[in-house]
Amino acid sequence: MHPFHYERAVDIDQAVRAAGEGARFIAGGTNLLDLMKENVERPQRLMDINSLGLDKVESLPNGGLRIGALIRNADLAAHPQVQQQYPLLASALMAGASPQLRNMATTGGNLMQRTRCYYFYDSSTSCNKREPGTGCGAIGGTTRIHAILGASEHCIAVHPSDMCVALAALQATVNVIGAKGPRSISFEQFHRLPGDTPQYDNTLGSDELILSVDLPAQGFSEYYSYLKIRDRLSYAFALVSVAAALRLGDDGRIVEARVALGGVAHKPWRLSEAENTLVHEQPGQRAFARFSDALLRHASGCGDNDFKIELARRAIMRALAQAAARTPQSQVDKCIV
Numbered sequence: 001m002h003p004f005h006y007e008r009a010v011d012i013d014q015a016v017r018a019a020g021e022g023a024r025f026i027a028g029g030t031n032l033l034d035l036m037k038e039n040v041e042r043p044q045r046l047m048d049i050n051s052l053g054l055d056k057v058e059s060l061p062n063g064g065l066r067i068g069a070l071i072r073n074a075d076l077a078a079h080p081q082v083q084q085q086y087p088l089l090a091s092a093l094m095a096g097a098s099p100q101l102r103n104m105a106t107t108g109g110n111l112m113q114r115t116r117c118y119y120f121y122d123s124s125t126s127c128n129k130r131e132p133g134t135g136c137g138a139i140g141g142t143t144r145i146h147a148i149l150g151a152s153e154h155c156i157a158v159h160p161s162d163m164c165v166a167l168a169a170l171q172a173t174v175n176v177i178g179a180k181g182p183r184s185i186s187f188e189q190f191h192r193l194p195g196d197t198p199q200y201d202n203t204l205g206s207d208e209l210i211l212s213v214d215l216p217a218q219g220f221s222e223y224y225s226y227l228k229i230r231d232r233l234s235y236a237f238a239l240v241s242v243a244a245a246l247r248l249g250d251d252g253r254i255v256e257a258r259v260a261l262g263g264v265a266h267k268p269w270r271l272s273e274a275e276n277t278l279v280h281e282q283p284g285q286r287a288f289a290r291f292s293d294a295l296l297r298h299a300s301g302c303g304d305n306d307f308k309i310e311l312a313r314r315a316i317m318r319a320l321a322q323a324a325a326r327t328p329q330s331q332v333d334k335c336i337v
Contacts, residue, residue, distance in 0.1 A: 063217030
């Protein structure tokens with residue numbers, strides 16, 4: 001492991017002053033330490049931010065919820081208000097990682113997760129995300145876990161988080177602070193597609209620290225489901241995941257729909273124009289199939305991952321059917337019936 005300097009931040013101002021090139025914030029360290037061990041990340045300084053007090057869950061005046069950046073995933077999933085008002089988020093959290101990792105991983109760290117692409121982790125291969133300009137070893141290589149949406153000629157990696165897929169569907173807002181002061185970033189704008197700069201995963205400035213995530217009052221607590229398709233039922237990243245949230249009117253028709261996909265793109269994938277095709281429709285296979293076609297219209301495989309397109313289509317329809325029937329996917333037995 002590359003040598004580095006370690007220090008603890010006593011307040012937010014000190015943390016922000018210490019940020020910048022060569023420095024990394026560390027909280028749970030569940031991803032960063034792995035990357036350091038593999039020599040993918042080589043920070044000169046690690047700033048421990050665990051003592052900054054950003055580990056609270058607070059109600060907002062508008063009926064929403066503010067989630068501190070340092071609250072652990074396990075604590076957030078078990079929080080009574082999250083379970084009651086935002087069960088989609090609680091379900092996504094429980095689908096992610098292992099109990100040990102959920103006990104350490106944080107909200108902010110989850111947003112900052114980096115891809116699990118084989119080539120990104122293997123420093124003997126070319127990777128534009130790890131070393132810009134060296135090429136993408138995945139293109140023309142083993143692509144089973146890679147993107148079918150939003151990829152570019154420079155990168156076909158996918159974002160690995162489960163939590164972020166639910167936050168995308170819930171239209172969360174990320175609150176950050178940097179040298180220029182605080183600002184809020186809509187979740188849709190937080191993560192980036194690779195384009196010609198795949199080394200940048202998100203729109204966070206190098207001197208900015210995540211403070212919290214805000215959820216709107218509408219939590220879709222009745223009609224929701226988080227469905228995660230993976231190679232094994234134990235700890236594994238998603239081949240395809242779906243966060244589905246519906247609001248139905250008195251006549252049983254869909255009033256509002258939110259669907260986000262994980263495991264298919266460089267960021268959680270949502271298309272509001274596709275969601276609009278569900279509005280005023282009666283929940284059912286015909287409407288869900290039409291929506292799936294719209295959401296996956298530009299999907300394209302790379303050979304090994306061609307199966308993901310049909311897998312995503314079926315997962316979308318299953319998750320929407322679960323949501324409409326108020327039978328959300330269980331994250332305890334994980335059995336899809």
